[in-house]
Amino acid sequence: MVPSFVTNGLKGLGRYGRSALLMSRSMLQSTAFRLTMSYMALFGLSVLVLLLFIYMTTAQSISHQTEDTISAEIDALYQHYDTEGLRGLIDSIAERTSSPNLSGGLYLLTDNQLRPIAGNLAFWPTEIPDAQGWLDFSLSNGSSISEDATIGRGRTFILSGNYHLLVGRDMRALEGFQALMLEAMGWAFAATALLGIGGGFVLTRQVLTRLENINRAAERIMGGDISHRVALTGSKDEFDRLAETLNAMLDQIEQLMAGIRTVTNNIAHDLRSPLTRMRSQLERAISSPASEDDLRDICAQVIGEADNLLATFNALLSIAEAEAGSTLTDIAPVDLRALIEDVVDLYGPVAEDMGLTLHTAQPANLPAPLWVGGNRELLFQALSNILDNAIKYTTNGGDVAVWLRANETGSVHLIVADSGPGIVPSDRGRVLERFVRLDTSRTTPGNGLGLSLVAAICRLHRASLLLGSVDESPIQDNLPAGTAAPTHGLAVQMTFPSLKVSI
Numbered sequence: 423m424v425p426s427f428v429t430n431g432l433k434g435l436g437r438y439g440r441s442a443l444l445m446s447r448s449m450l451q452s453t454a455f456r457l458t459m460s461y462m463a464l465f466g467l468s469v470l471v472l473l474l475f476i477y478m479t480t481a482q483s484i485s486h487q488t489e490d491t492i493s494a495e496i497d498a499l500y501q502h503y504d505t506e507g508l509r510g511l512i513d514s515i516a517e518r519t520s521s522p523n524l525s526g527g528l529y530l531l532t533d534n535q536l537r538p539i540a541g542n543l544a545f546w547p548t549e550i551p552d553a554q555g556w557l558d559f560s561l562s563n564g565s566s567i568s569e570d571a572t573i574g575r576g577r578t579f580i581l582s583g584n585y586h587l588l589v590g591r592d593m594r595a596l597e598g599f600q601a602l603m604l605e606a607m608g609w610a611f612a613a614t615a616l617l618g619i620g621g622g623f624v625l626t627r628q629v630l631t632r633l634e635n636i637n638r639a640a641e642r643i644m645g646g647d648i649s650h651r652v653a654l655t656g657s658k659d660e661f662d663r664l665a666e667t668l669n670a671m672l673d674q675i676e677q678l679m680a681g682i683r684t685v686t687n688n689i690a691h692d693l694r695s696p697l698t699r700m701r702s703q704l705e706r707a708i709s710s711p712a713s714e715d716d717l718r719d720i721c722a723q724v725i726g727e728a729d730n731l732l733a734t735f736n737a738l739l740s741i742a743e744a745e746a747g748s749t750l751t752d753i754a755p756v757d758l759r760a761l762i763e764d765v766v767d768l769y770g771p772v773a774e775d776m777g778l779t780l781h782t783a784q785p786a787n788l789p790a791p792l793w794v795g796g797n798r799e800l801l802f803q804a805l806s807n808i809l810d811n812a813i814k815y816t817t818n819g820g821d822v823a824v825w826l827r828a829n830e831t832g833s834v835h836l837i838v839a840d841s842g843p844g845i846v847p848s849d850r851g852r853v854l855e856r857f858v859r860l861d862t863s864r865t866t867p868g869n870g871l872g873l874s875l876v877a878a879i880c881r882l883h884r885a886s887l888l889l890g891s892v893d894e895s896p897i898q899d900n901l902p903a904g905t906a907a908p909t910h911g912l913a914v915q916m917t918f919p920s921l922k923v924s925i
Contacts, residue, residue: 458625462618469614470607477603481596485575488591489556492577495527495589503581511587515540526592528561528574534584546586551578561592573597632661636668648676696727703727756798757791758836758918762824765805773813779821780813788826794834794918796883804879805836807872808914812840821908827900828920835900836916839892841908850889880916888915 503511515529519542530541538545547559555577576590632655639652651672652665707720766782773780794801812822820841827835845853852858854877880887890897892913900915 458622459618462615462622466611466614466618470611473603473607473610477600477607480603481600484596484599488575488593488596492575492589492591496577496579499587499589508583508585511581512540526594528576528588528590528592530586530588532586534586536586539585541588543588546588547574555579558593559590636661636665639668643672648672648679693731696730700724700727753795753797755793756796756801758794758801758826758834759788759792761798761801761805762826762836765802765809766824768806769809769813773822776813776816777818778813778816780809780823781821782824782826788828792826792828792834792920794883794920796918800879800882804876804916805838807876808838811872812838812842812912812914815842816840816911817842820911823908825901829900832920834918834920836918837897837900837913839897839908839913840911842911844891844910844912845889847890853889854887876914876916883918885919886917888917889913890915 499511499514502514506513511531515531518527519529519540528541528543530543530546531539532546533539536546543561547557549557549559551557556575557578558573558575561572561574573593574590575593576588579587581587636652639650642650651669654662654665656662703720703724707717762782766780770780809822809824816822822838822840825835825837825839827837829835853873856871856874858874877887888897890913891911892898892901892908893910894913897913897915
């Protein structure tokens with residue numbers, strides 16, 4: 423149970439306070455904040471390692487300088503001892519210890535019993551020197567130069583006459599530097615942590631704000647506002663690029679949904695009329711007395727309407743199957759010349775009955791056979807649909823022509839042209855969509871799926887599809903020289919990559 427002072431405190435925060443509290447909680451739980459903290463920890467560790475390196479390097483440098491200074495002092499004292507003897511050495515030590523000892527020098531000359539003769543140390547250190555004579559010794563109650571000095575470092579020698587000499591330095595400067603460096607390291611690490619946490623909050627808040635804008639846009643779109651888009655800041659950063667990609671995806675989804683609505687409306691319109699006719703024909707057969715021949719005629723009409731419906735659904739299934747297959751599973755060499763001859767032989771009588779001229783034009787230099795890779799049944803269906811449309815929309819006395827050309831780049835162009843009314847450029851893309859018919863009254867036979875199936879088969883075969891007229895480039899460029907082509911009407915060009923096989 424939540425205590426009352428907590429709930430009262432949350433109420434007292436108000437709307438904006440609670441929002442800020444929730445935002446802070448989400449920031450702490452966000453991946454961006456965790457990544458920022460991880461980077462801050464890595465950066466802090468790097469800073470700590472760098473400071474330790476500087477500390478150790480500087481301390482070592484000071485230690486070497488101290489040893490060099492002590493060695494120089496030893497050389498000078500030796501020179502005094504060699505030239506002036508014991509008295510000169512004592513005077514030199516006295517001179518060094520009588521003036522203000524700003525350098526922190528430590529000197530002690532003793533006899534063979536380690537009794538002090540000269541210097542500023544009260545007694546000989548009890549610490550044992552190393553092999554080179556260097557030793558670190560305590561200065562507590564043993565030095566007259568500073569009460570603060572605690573550790574000294576020096577070097578001992580035994581002079582002729584069994585005198586003992588110690589020359590050293592107090593390590594007060596090094597101790598102060600060490601303390602200063604440790605304090606600086608602590609402050610630097612604390613500042614790094616503080617700036618890292620603060621920067622993490624700032625950066626995380628910016629990231630969460632950008633992500634929250636995307637989330638709110640997605641919620642609005644899921645709520646039904648499919649026209650809403652993610653706002654761009656103009657920074658051209660990765661979030662703007664993500665927003666642009668999402669907006670492009672949403673545009674595509676909106677277009678697909680609009681296409682689905684259009685297809686649904688067209689299906690309803692195209693199916694309602696034949697179903698209505700079928701129902702009226704069946705009602706007429708039931709309600710009115712009819713002879714056996716009349717019933718047969720009614721049944722034939724109903725079967726014809728049913729065949730049209732089945733043809734529509736079969737076309738839809740064929741388009742769906744063609745669009746669903748990213749690659750052909752039963753690819754095989756297909757001879758386009760033989761394919762064209764078969765389709766022309768099939769539609770030749772139909773064109774003749776309608777008073778049309780159907781002819782082919784194949785250059786003499788074309789290889790025979792001319793192979794492309796694909797499914798022969800699907801390619802036969804695509805060419806049949808194109809020829810069927812060309813014959814349907816060409817008036818009596820017109821002509822339909824089929825051309826085939828292979829160029830130097832290895833592409834094969836199959837062109838079907840007619841002398842019909844053609845299609846205006848603004849509608850050439852629309853007629854490739856499902857159920858799109860330029861006859862708005864929808865009184866002409868057909869279901870608007872023929873060219874849609876052709877486009878799907880071309881995509882499946884990695885072939886390009888182009889609608890135009892014979893006097894437009896590049897269709898005009900691909901016509902065989904000296905061929906009589908319709909001067910107007912629609913030209914459909916399919917371009918395939920050639921398949922070089924030896925059979």
